[in-house]
Amino acid sequence: MTSNPPLPAETILLIVDDDQAIRTLLADSLGMHGFRVETAANALDMDVMLARHPVSLVLLDIMMPGEDGLSACRRLSQKGGPPIVLLSALGEEPDRILGLEIGASHYLTKPCSPREILATVRAALRQRTDADTRASRAFGFLGWRVDFAAHELFDADGMFVDLTDGEFAVLRAFVERPRRVLARDALLEAARGPDTEAYDRAIDVQVSRLRRKLRSRGDEVIRTIRNEGYFFVPRVVRL
The missing domain is CATH 1.10.10.10 (Winged helix-like DNA-binding domain superfamily/Winged helix DNA-binding domain)
Structure with a gap:
């Protein structure tokens, strides 16, 4: 079994979902693997948390009251924000393509296992680190x-x-x-x-x-x- 590389200092994940049970489940699961996890119930709370913490990655639900996840994803990616993993019950190919086209690094269809979410989070962080390394010469x-x-x-x-x-x-x-x-x-x-x-x-x-x-x-x-x-x-x- 291969071991995963150590996390960078203060690797902060932000979970944005209007379902408190899902936020708690994801926070507990990812927290057990060494991540610091913050949560937000909507896009407005998300903006507050992003201004308060150096967030490394956002796990973002699509179907939320107020500004939906697709709009929030587009806005964050246009500003050069952290990588975004979209979570949605909408799993058809056009939905996934749209999510990726507006700036998400990954798109997961609910329900998904904690192991799949963990692997996706690590992959997204690794891709960002590799990209930053290539850019910094x-x-x-x-x-x-x-x-x-x-x-x-x-x-x-x-x-x-x-x-x-x-x-x-x-x-x-x-x-x-x-x-x-x-x-x-x-x-x-x-x-x-x-x-x-x-x-x-x-x-x-x-x-x-x-x-x-x-x-x-x-x-x-x-x-x-x-x-x-x-x-x-x-x-x-x-x-």
Whole structure:
């Protein structure tokens, strides 16, 4: 049996349903698995809770008095809110398609088991985490800041440092694998792809040029490990 990854700190779920029995059942079930759970009886209460807590995911009933779940889902998704799992007794294909089209990450048809809801919640949170990780491509080390999405490198004084495409690719390989010995062929593949016909010396040249550009304040950034490869010395943090 595989274990589930630990939850991020303060993973808060918000259950929005006009049926108190369902709210209590879901809150108890999900709470047993390490989630902090808040509840709301309608969309108005939902807005109050969202303003009060950093909610990680919303479990949202569709058929509610006042603003229905579809309208609330559309509104939240347009504002870039947390992922939404819709819960509804309406289980026909057009209903499910509509729910997903207006911004829900998942659509569950009632009645559904606590295990199915738990698995869906974990999947939705994992998808959001993966998406956030892909979107965040900025890293820092020794005061330097590199943004792989923007293809930019700034030194500790905020000055832009120009890198060639090859140097940037080598830097990416180092930053994404810090404090590990990287062999020349691993760097070569990371920088130019598995089909490259370039020789080890090409990487030596790229690393040498990159090392000169990263040299500042006497900090050692790239260490040569004889007969093995290169080692990126600084601690790297995601920004």
